[in-house]
Structure formats: C-alpha cells, structure tokens
Amino acid sequence: MAGMDLRPLIQPGGKIVLFVWDGLGGITSGPNGETELQAARTPNADRLAREGVCGRLVPVYPGVTPGSGPGHLGLFGYDPIEYQIGRGALEAAGVGFDLQHGDVAARLNFCTLDAHGRISDRRAGRIPTEESKPVVEKLAREVREVDGVKVFWAPVKEYRALLVLRGEGLGDGVEDTDPQKTGVAPLAPKASDDSAASARTARIAAKVLQKAHACLAGQPKANGVLARGFAMRPHWPTVTERFGVKAAVVAGTPMYRGVAKLVGMEELPACNEVAKDVASVAAAWDKYDYFFLHYKHTDKAGEDGDFKAKVHYIEEADAAIPAIEKLGPDVLIVTADHSTPSAMKAHSWHPVPVLLWAKTVRHDRAERFDEISCITGGLGLMPSEHLMPLALAHAGRLAKFGA
Amino acid sequence: MAGMDLRPLIQPGGKIVLFVWDGLGGITSGPNGETELQAARTPNADRLAREGVCGRLVPVYPGVTPGSGPGHLGLFGYDPIEYQIGRGALEAAGVGFDLQHGDVAARLNFCTLDAHGRISDRRAGRIPTEESKPVVEKLAREVREVDGVKVFWAPVKEYRALLVLRGEGLGDGVEDTDPQKTGVAPLAPKASDDSAASARTARIAAKVLQKAHACLAGQPKANGVLARGFAMRPHWPTVTERFGVKAAVVAGTPMYRGVAKLVGMEELPACNEVAKDVASVAAAWDKYDYFFLHYKHTDKAGEDGDFKAKVHYIEEADAAIPAIEKLGPDVLIVTADHSTPSAMKAHSWHPVPVLLWAKTVRHDRAERFDEISCITGGLGLMPSEHLMPLALAHAGRLAKFGA
Numbered sequence: 001m002a003g004m005d006l007r008p009l010i011q012p013g014g015k016i017v018l019f020v021w022d023g024l025g026g027i028t029s030g031p032n033g034e035t036e037l038q039a040a041r042t043p044n045a046d047r048l049a050r051e052g053v054c055g056r057l058v059p060v061y062p063g064v065t066p067g068s069g070p071g072h073l074g075l076f077g078y079d080p081i082e083y084q085i086g087r088g089a090l091e092a093a094g095v096g097f098d099l100q101h102g103d104v105a106a107r108l109n110f111c112t113l114d115a116h117g118r119i120s121d122r123r124a125g126r127i128p129t130e131e132s133k134p135v136v137e138k139l140a141r142e143v144r145e146v147d148g149v150k151v152f153w154a155p156v157k158e159y160r161a162l163l164v165l166r167g168e169g170l171g172d173g174v175e176d177t178d179p180q181k182t183g184v185a186p187l188a189p190k191a192s193d194d195s196a197a198s199a200r201t202a203r204i205a206a207k208v209l210q211k212a213h214a215c216l217a218g219q220p221k222a223n224g225v226l227a228r229g230f231a232m233r234p235h236w237p238t239v240t241e242r243f244g245v246k247a248a249v250v251a252g253t254p255m256y257r258g259v260a261k262l263v264g265m266e267e268l269p270a271c272n273e274v275a276k277d278v279a280s281v282a283a284a285w286d287k288y289d290y291f292f293l294h295y296k297h298t299d300k301a302g303e304d305g306d307f308k309a310k311v312h313y314i315e316e317a318d319a320a321i322p323a324i325e326k327l328g329p330d331v332l333i334v335t336a337d338h339s340t341p342s343a344m345k346a347h348s349w350h351p352v353p354v355l356l357w358a359k360t361v362r363h364d365r366a367e368r369f370d371e372i373s374c375i376t377g378g379l380g381l382m383p384s385e386h387l388m389p390l391a392l393a394h395a396g397r398l399a400k401f402g403a
Numbered sequence: 404m405a406g407m408d409l410r411p412l413i414q415p416g417g418k419i420v421l422f423v424w425d426g427l428g429g430i431t432s433g434p435n436g437e438t439e440l441q442a443a444r445t446p447n448a449d450r451l452a453r454e455g456v457c458g459r460l461v462p463v464y465p466g467v468t469p470g471s472g473p474g475h476l477g478l479f480g481y482d483p484i485e486y487q488i489g490r491g492a493l494e495a496a497g498v499g500f501d502l503q504h505g506d507v508a509a510r511l512n513f514c515t516l517d518a519h520g521r522i523s524d525r526r527a528g529r530i531p532t533e534e535s536k537p538v539v540e541k542l543a544r545e546v547r548e549v550d551g552v553k554v555f556w557a558p559v560k561e562y563r564a565l566l567v568l569r570g571e572g573l574g575d576g577v578e579d580t581d582p583q584k585t586g587v588a589p590l591a592p593k594a595s596d597d598s599a600a601s602a603r604t605a606r607i608a609a610k611v612l613q614k615a616h617a618c619l620a621g622q623p624k625a626n627g628v629l630a631r632g633f634a635m636r637p638h639w640p641t642v643t644e645r646f647g648v649k650a651a652v653v654a655g656t657p658m659y660r661g662v663a664k665l666v667g668m669e670e671l672p673a674c675n676e677v678a679k680d681v682a683s684v685a686a687a688w689d690k691y692d693y694f695f696l697h698y699k700h701t702d703k704a705g706e707d708g709d710f711k712a713k714v715h716y717i718e719e720a721d722a723a724i725p726a727i728e729k730l731g732p733d734v735l736i737v738t739a740d741h742s743t744p745s746a747m748k749a750h751s752w753h754p755v756p757v758l759l760w761a762k763t764v765r766h767d768r769a770e771r772f773d774e775i776s777c778i779t780g781g782l783g784l785m786p787s788e789h790l791m792p793l794a795l796a797h798a799g800r801l802a803k804f805g806a
Contacts, residue, residue, distance in 0.1 A: 025765075026765070027763065027764065027765040027766075028764075028765055028766040033766070035765070056783075060407075060804055061407040061792065061804075062785065062789040062792050062793050062796075063789070063791075063792030063793040063794075063795055063796035063797075063801055064407065064409070064412065064792065064796070064801060064804050065796070065801065065802070065803045065804060066803070066804055066805060067803050067804060067805035067806040068805075068806065069805045069806060070804055070805040080804070080805065081407055084805070085805070087806065090805070090806050091806075094806070339765075341765075344763065346803075347803055348763070348796075349793075349796045349801070350765045351781075371765060371781075372766070372767060372768060372781075375767055375768070375779060375780075375781055375783075376779070380783065381783035381784075381785075
C-alpha cells in the first residue's frame with residue numbers, strides 16, 4: 001500500500017497524545033519465557049488495551065533494525081525510507097544543535113596524527129568526554145569564521161564532535177575526510193557533486209580543518225579531526241502541513257527533540273523524569289493538537305541487557321498513564337520507535353506493540369498490552385507510518401474521501 | 404510497503420537453510436475437515452514452530468496462483484511481479500539447459516501439417532515423450548547452425564521441446580509462430596520491436612524453422628514445429644549482490660535448480676531423495692551462507708489429487724529435519740512456493756504456512772506447524788518477498804538502518 005496525501009481530508013478535531021516507550025519491544029527471553037513487557041505489571045496499559053484497539057508496527061521494513069531517527073519518523077507518519085536524514089544533520093539533532101536551513105553539519109572524530117601528519121589512531125585513543133570537551137571548547141574559541149562563513153563546534157561524546165558551517169551558498173555534496181585507515185594523512189574535503197555550493201563548501205571545510213589542526217597541534221592525543229557525513233537540514237513538509245496538527249515534543253534527550261523538530265514540532269520543557277514531563281504536556285495542553293511524549297529509560301535498560309531494569313522502567317512508564325488520561329486526550333497511543341530486547345543488548349527488527357485508545361475504536365480480543373497479545377489486535381501488523389492517519393481518524397480529524 | 408535496497412545494511416552473519424516443501428499448502432478437505440498438513444504427523448516441524456516464529460506468505464498477490472518460477476522467486480526475495488521470466492527462458496530452466504546471456508530460447512510444440520503445409524493438429528496427436536525424444540534428437544543432429552548462429556534442441560515432455568539460438572547480436576522481440584488455430588500455416592517469425600537484434604533473430608528463426616520442417620518431412624505426426632515465448636536470460640542482480648549471501652541450491656528437479664541459478668545460486672548434487680539431498684547440503688556446509696533445499700513430492704501428490712500421498716510425503720519431509728538441525732544452521736525455515744491442495748489437483752492462490760526458527764525469534768502462540776495455527780503466528784500474513792530480509796535479520800546479517 002503506497003503512501004496517501006491526506007491534506008485534502010484534513011479537518012479540525014480532537015487532541016492526540018503519542019506516548020513512546022523507547023525500545024519497548026522485546027523477545028521471549030525472561031525467566032519464564034516471557035518478554036520484558038509480559039513480565040511487567042502494567043495495569044494502566046492493560047486497561048487501555050482492553051478499552052482500545054491493539055496491533056503491531058513494523059518501523060522501517062521487515063527484518064530491518066531502525067536507528068532512533070527512522071524509528072520515530074515512522075511514528076510521525078513519515079516513511080523512513082523516503083525521509084532519510086544525513087549523518088551530520090542527525091548528529092546535530094542528537095546534541096540539540098539548532099540546525100538552520102542552509103547550514104552544513106558534519107560528524108567529527110578526533111584522531112591522533114604522527115610527526116608526518118599521518119593518522120596513527122582514528123579515534124584518538126577513544127578519549128573520554130571529559131578530555132574531549134575542553135578540546136572542542138578550544139576549537140570553538142579559536143576557529144570561529146572562515147571566508148565569511150561562521151564555524152560552530154559542539155562536543156558529542158568521547159572522541160566524537162560536531163562541526164557546523166553557516167553562511168550563504170553552502171552545499172553538502174562534500175566527501176568524508178576520514179580515509180578509514182591509519183598510516184596515511186586525512187583526505188582533503190572534495191566536492192562530490194558539480195554544484196558551485198558544494199565546491200565552495202569543500203574549499204571552506206579544507207581551510208577550517210587546516211586551522212583546526214594548527215589549533216590542536218599541541219594536544220597529546222586529539223591533535224587532528226576527521227569529518228564525515230556532511231549534510232544539510234532536510235526541507236521536509238511539517239506535520240502541520242501534512243496532517244493539520246499543531247504539534248509539540250516533550251523529550252528529555254536531544255536526539256528525539258531534534259528529530260521531532262525536523263518535522264515541525266515545537267519544543268516543550270523536558271527532563272527525562274516522566275511525572276515532570278507529563279506536567280510539561282499538561283502546562284501546554286491548550287496550545288497544541290498533538291503531543292509526542294518520549295520515555296527513554298526502557299531503551300537504555302534494553303541496551304544494557306538488563307531485563308529486570310527494563311521491566312522496572314516499563315512499570316514506571318505505565319504508572320504515568322493516569323495523569324495523561326486526566327488531561328482528557330481524544331486519542332492516547334502507547335507504542336515504541338523500535339524493539340530493544342535486553343537479550344540482544346541492541347535495537348532489533350522485531351515489530352513493536354501498539355495500543356490506541358479512543359472513544360471511536362472497534363475493540364478486539366487483545367486483553368493485555370504485550371507483544372504476543374497484540375498479535376490478535378484489530379490494527380494487525382502494519383508499517384509505523386500508518387499510525388498517524390489512524391490517530392487522526394480516531395480524533396475525528398479526517399473527512400470522508402470521495403462521495 | 405515498496406521494496407527496500409538492503410545492500411547498504413549487509414554484514415557477515417550466520418547460516419540460513421530454506422527448506423521448501425513444494426506445494427505444501429492445502430485446503431480443509433480431509434476426512435475430518437483438515438488440510439494435508441494438519442492430518443500429517445510432523446513432530447519436528449511442530450517443535451520448530453513452538454521454538455520459532457510462524458506466519459503465512461502470499462506468494463505473488465492476493466488471489467493470484469503462482470507458477471513454480473514466481474513462487475520461488477518470492478521466497479528468494481525477488482518481487483515476482485517485477486522479476487518476470489520469459490517463457491522460453493523458463494522452459495530452458497525447466498529442462499536444465501544452461502542458458503547463457505545473449506542466448507534466445509523458445510518453447511516449441513510439435514504439430515502435424517497437412518499436404519498443403521496447414522496445421523491439422525497443434526499438438527501432433529499429443530505424442531508421448533518416447534516418440535518425441537527421437538524426433539528432437541534428429542533435429543539436434545541435422546539443424547545445428549544457421550548463418551553463424553548455433554542452434555540447440557532439447558526434449559521437454561510429450562509434444563513439447565526447447566529451441567535455443569546462440570550467437571552475436573540476437574534479440575528476443577520475436578512473435579510466436581503458433582497461430583493458435585488449425586487449418587492455416589504456421590506464422591512466420593516476425594520482429595515485435597524495432598531493434599536490429601530482434602529483426603536478425605526473426606530472420607534466423609525463420610530459416611531454422613524452415614530447415615526443421617524439411618528435416619521432419621517424413622514424420623507421421625510430428626512433421627512441424629510451432630515456436631512461442633522467445634526470451635533471453637534476464638540480467639538480474641544475484642542474491643549475493645542484493646543480500647550478501649553465497650548461496651547454493653539442492654533441488655532434484657531441473658526447473659527449481661534453473662530458477663535458483665537465475666538469481667546466482669550454485670548447483671549442488673541432488674536427486675529428489677530427501678536424505679541424500681540433505682547429505683548434499685552437509686557436504687558443502689562450510690562453503691555457503693544460504694542453502695535452498697527443495698522437496699518435490701508434496702506438490703506432485705497435490706497435483707495428483709492424492710490427499711493420503713501428500714500426507715505421507717509431508718511426513719517424509721518432516722523426518723528429514725533433525726539431520727538439517729544437526730548441521731547447526733542459525734536460521735532454519737520451512738515453507739512452500741505455493742499451495743497445491745489435493746482437493747484442487749492444481750496450484751492455488753492460498754497463502755502458504757511458514758516457520759522460521761532462530762535463537763533471535765520472538766515467540767508466538769502457534770504451537771503446531773499448519774495453515775490454521777500459522778494464522779496466530781508472529782510473522783503475520785506477508786508477501787513471500789519479505790521472507791529473505793527476515794531470514795537475514797535473524798542470522799545477524801543486517802546492520803542498523805540510520806542512527
């Protein structure tokens with residue numbers, strides 16, 4: 001089933017809350033052959049499952065494990081295969097850098113260069129954040145502008161950082177400078193397309209990296225940088241343009257805020273404490289039609305391989321449901337961007353459970369909110385991308401198609 | 404959900420065995436209202452179903468009954484609507500003729516011509532293979548080359564045979580010579596497109612058929628030939644190119660070997676005795692990532708309308724499972740290319756049951772391997788084409804998509 005342009009059907013309607021329990025899905029790996037969600041006590045989600053309709057979402061494509069960006073884009077109604085974010089732009093989102101249209105962002109690795117300028121370590125001894133942060137701050141002080149283009153540097157984590165160029169006429173057709181091996185010098189940034197903008201950006205990036213190397217000359221480990229994934233902020237239609245909703249994001253982690261802002265959601269205060277984050281939704285309740293509320297800890301516990309912790313955090317998220325219900329949403333959805341089974345200590349391709357509560361649902365036989373019960377759910381097994389039109393429909397926001 | 408290019412995600416991983424029980428699916432037609440698979444005792448497949456994840460595959464499109472070619476292409480991850488094989492090329496695959504790129508193949512019917520050269524029987528009295536084979540051999544001896552183009556003739560079955568032209572600059576835009584009625588002469592081969600290659604091929608085919616008619620002049624029944632479905636070997640990307648697996652086929656019947664070879668699988672010894680065919684997989688275990696093991700007898704019994712025989716052969720295939728498990732595959736799949744209900748004595752459009760066993764599955768409530776239990780399976784109802792990415796994922800062969 002290909003995508004559908006819903007714009008001609010948009011009409012005013014009720015309020016929608018999308019409550020994402022990051023990495024929620026698991027595999028049957030618990031002490032009694034259950035998933036984390038089956039092991040958890042989730043009286044509120046179970047009640048919503050009984051009163052609502054359930055199903056399972058395929059985030060990107062069968063068998064494909066999504067990163068956080070594609071996983072969320074699907075939930076927002078954007079086909080993640082069609083809407084791909086360049087690495088640099090995603091990194092900017094990840095650290096909360098407010099990338100403007102026209103900016104060019106790149107991911108940086110600090111590296112170690114020998115006396116001949118050849119790379120001896122592509123990750124600068126994997127220096128910890130405490131060591132790399134002062135180095136980034138030094139770059140930010142000393143390399144601030146080249147040929148009228150503003151230069152921004154931001155720390156990411158350990159040996160990784162972000163570079164952003166801001167100025168007129170930039171392009172992102174620029175090749176990586178990381179040769180992907182040691183014993184050779186970093187590559188010069190080279191234009192990868194024929195545009196004047198990319199050629200200019202490659203020239204400026206070369207000067208920026210030259211200045212950076214001069215600035216880092218005295219550093220013991222991080223005396224060089226390698227740039228990858230040059231990318232601009234994509235020109236995407238917003239959720240308001242595509243779906244007619246004024247939308248807000250409440251997410252304590254910069255990456256999720258960043259992705260939501262790429263599709264036009266406005267940022268509300270958030271801190272990764274679920275009660276406070278729900279209060280942030282409540283405080284702005286009258287101003288928006290659609291709230292994306294993100295809960296991070298479930299994914300973290302999955303990545304850590306900690307079954308018990310994941311169960312605990314699922315229960316914590318469940319306990320936040322009544323406070324959301326109290327706001328009176330017309331549609332309340334609980335689901336995930338992808339699975340993160342603690343047995344795999346990583347994201348996975350397994351479908352994610354979804355429940356949609358609304359007064360207009362047709363019930364099904366799913367009596368509990370978990371991966372296995374949801375197989376019998378009325379929503380079936382569908383691409384994440386189909387969730388947004390269903391949310392709009394249950395909120396009365398889509399008019400009849402055809403007479 | 405349109406197709407997805409998985410190549411950027413390919414990484415090394417575990418071994419996959421695809422065990423195809425040809426024509427496995429049935430309809431509820433047994434003495435107790437059961438399918439052949441429900442009636443069969445399949446302790447091994449049932450155990451794999453409990454330990455794995457189940458579902459159902461739609462081979463081509465809902466309601467569409469697949470031939471053997473499309474049915475298998477779907478299982479190999481090729482959308483059978485996009486990847487269509489010309490009739491001549493499929494016939495070449497079916498008789499194990501090793502069609503080269505540049506060859507043009509056509510299906511032949513022997514026919515009976517009257518004294519005026521008009522067709523009196525389009526199938527030459529449906530002569531049996533014993534009668535047609537010597538006629539084909541006579542053609543192969545006497546019509547071997549025309550204008551520098553090599554000519555090959557191969558028997559197929561009864562009144563059917565295969566013609567292959569091999570030479571420089573051939574094309575397959577050539578119309579059938581079968582007028583589809585009696586009382587008229589065979590049509591002359593005519594180019595169906597504007598290419599020089601097709602025009603040349605039509606001219607050569609005309610000469611070849613003229614020589615064939617001269618050669619067959621004395622035959623009592625098969626004194627003429629009609630050519631249909633001129634086609635070249637398609638230029639398709641291989642499973643190695645698309646999915647990163649080195650793949651082998653073990654199939655005792657030429658057709659299935661032929662289709663597998665069109666997508667780049669290498670041929671291993673096979674004889675349609677399942678224990679020996681499994682041994683053939685075992686002997687090459689270290690050399691390949693992906694094994695397609697074909698079991699024919701289930702389809703044959705279905706085509707014969709023999710419910711009991713189909714049950715028997717399902718049980719025979721099931722008994723071969725432990726020997727495959729002993730090899731230690733990371734992913735073991737049991738499924739079919741299409742349904743062949745014995746009650747219908749023919750292929751059908753009904754979805755086929757599938758089980759996927761791997762250590763990384765999420766279980767479901769399917770406790771038995773049969774068409775009805777599989778409705779509750781975690782894989783849901785999906786196009787056959789989605790099976791390959793899921794097999795790759797469960798074998799750890801697909802990296803994360805996006806960050």
